[in-house]
Amino acid sequence: MLRPVTTAEGVPAPEAKARFAEDRLLDAVIWCEIEPGEVVTEADMMDRFGLTRAAARSGLTRLGYDGWATPQPRTGWLVLPVTGALIGQVLDARRVAEPALGDLKLSADSKAELIQIASVIEALYGRTEAGAVASFRHYVNRIDGLMLQSINPFTARHLRKLWHHSARITHFLEGVGDRQLFHRVEIRELVQAILDGDGEAIRLEREKLIEEQETFFLRQLLKSDTPLMSGNGSQARPKPTTSTKNRREA
The missing domain is CATH 1.20.120 (Four Helix Bundle (Hemerythrin (Met), subunit A))
Incomplete structure (x- = not known):
């Protein structure tokens, strides 16, 4: 049985708002309204697409789950760059x-x-x-x-x-x-x-x-002025810590 889009009072159900946000943000990513490599926040999505905070959070979380964005500590979500x-x-x-x-x-x-x-x-x-x-x-x-x-x-x-x-x-x-x-x-x-x-x-x-x-x-x-970013392998490779470096020199 399909989930209702509206409540008995005619107000969109919360899950319908979440689904709308997920579809809207995915569409924005595909059409580059949200640019590749851009860092966005819940507040950004609320302002740009008229979403509630809960809907914006749901939409960004879905983008992360599907691999279109990754959470960044204290800054927001990094949209998958085009490399x-x-x-x-x-x-x-x-x-x-x-x-x-x-x-x-x-x-x-x-x-x-x-x-x-x-x-x-x-x-x-x-x-x-x-x-x-x-x-x-x-x-x-x-x-x-x-x-x-x-x-x-x-x-x-x-x-x-x-x-x-x-x-x-x-x-x-x-x-x-x-x-x-x-x-x-x-x-x-x-x-x-x-x-x-x-x-x-x-x-x-x-x-x-x-x-x-x-x-x-x-x-x-070849016509683009955008700097090419390193592949996922380079990004994921951790740099040696000071303690690791010291152990190698010991």
Whole structure:
């Protein structure tokens, strides 16, 4: 049984507020409203997103639980930076997981919806107006959603998070240098492969997408003035303490 969104008096239930905060902050992280590497506090989130303190705490805790942020003593929460190591890890993980999309089986309703989306995508393809780009990306996201609905739910959950990471990296790197946008040039071929039920073609188009994103990420990184941060391994390696140093010299 689903939990109620409102109480009997019509006021949003506390758990509904918490869920809203969690979704809102995740969306803000993915769209880089909260920038990679930024340190935020509960008070920041209350001011910026109109949340209660309890909701802000719940949202930040969820980001921490899902690996999007880490608590910092006395300062707040550090949002996961975008690093070269992170980009490589995300792309490598997608190369392992995305071949499962070749086994997807669309329901009749999903196939009918995809046919409708294909006609809209065709009309929007290649247009550069802001509204057209936003609409194009909305429908591409819906195609991704239809694919995730049609595969093993555990694999789908893993892929959804990887795609969230890829989306955040894309949004972040689109904002550097000449602010060039990333375009899904393979999307029409992917849609046709899905409609044809051609698993091998689906895998091929997804691999082409990963290669195109990798090229875009590298090109934009070379235009970025943002200092690259060390990978998690370097950050996690403790520096020798004075006592350790003294023991070595003894």
